[in-house]
Amino acid sequence: MLSSRRQRILCALIEEYVASACPVGSRTIAEHHKLGVSPATIRNELSALEEAGYITQPHTSAGRVPTDAGYREFVDGILSDEQMAASIPHPSAIEALKKSADALDDLIERTNAELARLTECLSVIMAPVSSEARIRQISLVSLSDSSALAVLVTDDGQVANENVIFTEPMPADDLQALERIMNNALAGHATDAIAELANATDPALKTAAARTVMRSLACAAATLTRARASRSGMSTLMRKPEFHESQSLLPVMEILEDDTVLFKAIGRDGQGSEGIKIRIGHENAAEQLFGVSVIAGVYGRGPAQGMIAVIGPTRMDYSKTIGAVQAAQSILNGE
Amino acid sequence: MLSSRRQRILCALIEEYVASACPVGSRTIAEHHKLGVSPATIRNELSALEEAGYITQPHTSAGRVPTDAGYREFVDGILSDEQMAASIPHPSAIEALKKSADALDDLIERTNAELARLTECLSVIMAPVSSEARIRQISLVSLSDSSALAVLVTDDGQVANENVIFTEPMPADDLQALERIMNNALAGHATDAIAELANATDPALKTAAARTVMRSLACAAATLTRARASRSGMSTLMRKPEFHESQSLLPVMEILEDDTVLFKAIGRDGQGSEGIKIRIGHENAAEQLFGVSVIAGVYGRGPAQGMIAVIGPTRMDYSKTIGAVQAAQSILNGE
DNA sequence: CTTAGCAGTCTAAGCGCTAGAGTGCCAGCA
DNA sequence: TGCTGGCACTCTAGCGCTTAGACTGCTAAG
Numbered sequence A, B: 001m002l003s004s005r006r007q008r009i010l011c012a013l014i015e016e017y018v019a020s021a022c023p024v025g026s027r028t029i030a031e032h033h034k035l036g037v038s039p040a041t042i043r044n045e046l047s048a049l050e051e052a053g054y055i056t057q058p059h060t061s062a063g064r065v066p067t068d069a070g071y072r073e074f075v076d077g078i079l080s081d082e083q084m085a086a087s088i089p090h091p092s093a094i095e096a097l098k099k100s101a102d103a104l105d106d107l108i109e110r111t112n113a114e115l116a117r118l119t120e121c122l123s124v125i126m127a128p129v130s131s132e133a134r135i136r137q138i139s140l141v142s143l144s145d146s147s148a149l150a151v152l153v154t155d156d157g158q159v160a161n162e163n164v165i166f167t168e169p170m171p172a173d174d175l176q177a178l179e180r181i182m183n184n185a186l187a188g189h190a191t192d193a194i195a196e197l198a199n200a201t202d203p204a205l206k207t208a209a210a211r212t213v214m215r216s217l218a219c220a221a222a223t224l225t226r227a228r229a230s231r232s233g234m235s236t237l238m239r240k241p242e243f244h245e246s247q248s249l250l251p252v253m254e255i256l257e258d259d260t261v262l263f264k265a266i267g268r269d270g271q272g273s274e275g276i277k278i279r280i281g282h283e284n285a286a287e288q289l290f291g292v293s294v295i296a297g298v299y300g301r302g303p304a305q306g307m308i309a310v311i312g313p314t315r316m317d318y319s320k321t322i323g324a325v326q327a328a329q330s331i332l333n334g335e
Numbered sequence C: 001c002t003t004a005g006c007a008g009t010c011t012a013a014g015c016g017c018t019a020g021a022g023t024g025c026c027a028g029c030a
Numbered sequence D: 001t002g003c004t005g006g007c008a009c010t011c012t013a014g015c016g017c018t019t020a021g022a023c024t025g026c027t028a029a030g
Helices: A004-020 A026-032 A039-050 A068-081 A092-100 A104-119 A172-186 A191-196 A208-224 A233-241 A250-257 A259-267 A320-331 B005-018 B026-032 B039-051 B067-082 B091-099 B105-121 B172-186 B193-197 B207-225 B234-240 B248-257 B259-267 B318-332
Strands: A123-131 A135-142 A149-155 A159-165 A227-234 A276-280 A292-299 A305-311 B122-129 B135-144 B147-154 B158-163 B228-230 B276-280 B291-297 B306-312
Touching: A004 A026, A004 A039, A004 A068, A026 A039, A039 B248, A068 A276, A068 B306, A092 A172, A104 A123, A104 A191, A104 A305, A104 A320, A123 A233, A123 A250, A123 A320, A135 A172, A135 A208, A135 B135, A135 B147, A135 B248, A149 B135, A149 B147, A149 B158, A159 B147, A172 A191, A172 A208, A172 A276, A191 A208, A208 B172, A227 A259, A227 B005, A233 A305, A233 B207, A233 B248, A250 A259, A250 B026, A250 B158, A250 B234, A259 A292, A259 A305, A276 A320, A292 B207, A305 A320, B005 B067, B026 B039, B067 B276, B067 B318, B105 B122, B105 B228, B105 B318, B122 B172, B122 B234, B122 B248, B122 B259, B135 B172, B135 B207, B147 B207, B172 B193, B193 B207, B228 B259, B248 B259, B259 B291, B259 B306, B276 B318, B291 B318, B306 B318
Parallel strands: none
Antiparallel strands: A123 A227, A123 A305, A135 A149, A149 A159, A276 A292, A292 A305, B122 B228, B122 B306, B135 B147, B147 B158, B276 B291, B291 B306
16 A cells, blocks of 8 residues: 555656656656655655556666556546546537437447547447347338348337348339238347248248348348447547557557457456446557557446447546546437 | 660669668669669669659669659559559459448448458548439338437438437327328438428428428438448558658548548549549648558449549559459449 | 765767768770 | 779768766765
8 A cells, every 4th residue: 555645756757757758757746746855755755666566767867657557556546536526528518419419320420539539549439239129120122123122120229221132023012011021020029030030930931032031131130239330539649659650559550440359359348337447558458458548438228338448548647538438428328 | 755674674663662662773673673784774774764753862872762753654654554454353352252242331341351451551442422312212110109210211222310309209100101201202302302392382291290300311311421431451551661650651540530531532533534543642632642642443333433442652562452443343333 | 754965877869980882974895 | 876894982870989968876964
């Protein structure tokens, strides 16, 4: 357990380092923060903090830099202070976003842009996926003589569509009949039950046309459970001094390339719990994220949960970022 | 006009430079390419090529590097050779993609990934946008007592949806009636005509509920004309030596952040013409792309045209990239 | 327990030097 | 006239050296 003074010195050092990105010396701390002690005393404390693993020296004649453990201590201090409630920023921005809320995808996109702007980091919002969604309605819309579009709507308002190409011409009446058959057979069932139902005994589902439609619907349903991410703020991240050589950004970029990979990397163990997960440097499960911190939170009620994550240098303004993620949560929860 | 030998020397230099990313000297060219002349002769020719602006020296004692004009000359040579037809690569990969073609968005995603992999560059595919699309069908799907989902399908198979929140409860029968009214009023009209039709005299469209639905449909239709881009291969680009300092990649990243900006930057004057546009370095209209080359082509028939673009260092394998873009075009044209 | 002062250490930056790569030019040759 | 070998010249990358500056750790005094 750290003494109060050491804690204050650690905080001062981190604040300084977050602002400057340069190793911080004892004199700087003494000058910029009114701790009432001389640099020499601070040096002694810094030495102890280094011993304990909270800070480190790049080389003998340089100042100190926080370690992952140092940031962790700092962040835990912030969180226990419960000063967070006060730090949720910019209610006006939130209002503006809620007013413009049309479709969910659009709201996600806007919120994400705002989140990236506020935090000056990379931000990612994953659309909610719910394997438990049920089929509310199916529409078959004719596109040509022998092709149609199958549109599937779930009870939580998601939409998926897929082309259907019939082997022979399909008159409008037959298509409508087929649509009725599909709705009778599938409405109310879980989206992932389509494949099973295709094997059911209902003779109406055994026609060639019905099978074709079922196949397309299964494809459409599959796209609903696929992770879909919106990204914003990559260029902001590139401007930070720690990422000036792109080598340091490469692992992050690799993770970002694929929605599914990204989902796994960010979502590990964050699922289900309501609060905000903070993973600093090596606390991340994915090796590619060892060099950055991830502030993640879930949103959405019930089974359909989405995820918000801000990715930035370990040297980030944690307080501001946590507040911003909370604000994004409340926007997307429709509060 | 360049003499045949100078042309061959320029090609040799570019090939060498594309492979090595290092300034190329006269000896290297003499050794690796059988031109039948000594380094001294090549030096004279190089001097002339530099005079003409096709190549340049980073400093006196270094080899030569192609300029944008040099690449242009080289590329024009390639294109006039018509050897392109032969260079469309990997028909097997194309087959595999076509077989897995479900929804267009999915096909775009896969094609894009393959394009990035083949070219080892950043690749972007913009989904087709057609302001001329006509409304084929509208569905209103009830989600709760007083909310529904409006789904709009166009005659070219695009789907847009939007939440509708009614001010008072909306029974299923009324919703169906409303759906019928909407289809009668709107089917066959252009998507951008919804706003005008809302002001029409038809009394059935003047009810509060109808107005609410119309507003949502207009929003949904608007999303159809918005540029939507799929990106792939950013990390591949970061691995290239010219982009090792992220400063050089920053402008490209900025353009990539916003779909609309990206569309404008890539699409300038590429619209309408069938062929493949090659813009090398400063030939690009957007300043942020001065450091890269863009190989762009359109796909899709009729008014709904999408765009394919590969973005890479000016030092790229133009022949391979052009072939790959052509292949992507043929996949997305459904050939 | 704190502090001032001091010696010690390490880096960043500037300078000079050298090896190497590549050029341009010239004179000779086909 | 055009090509070639040879040579002097130029410029960079890299190495070692030196110095200024930053910061520390230690010690002795308050």
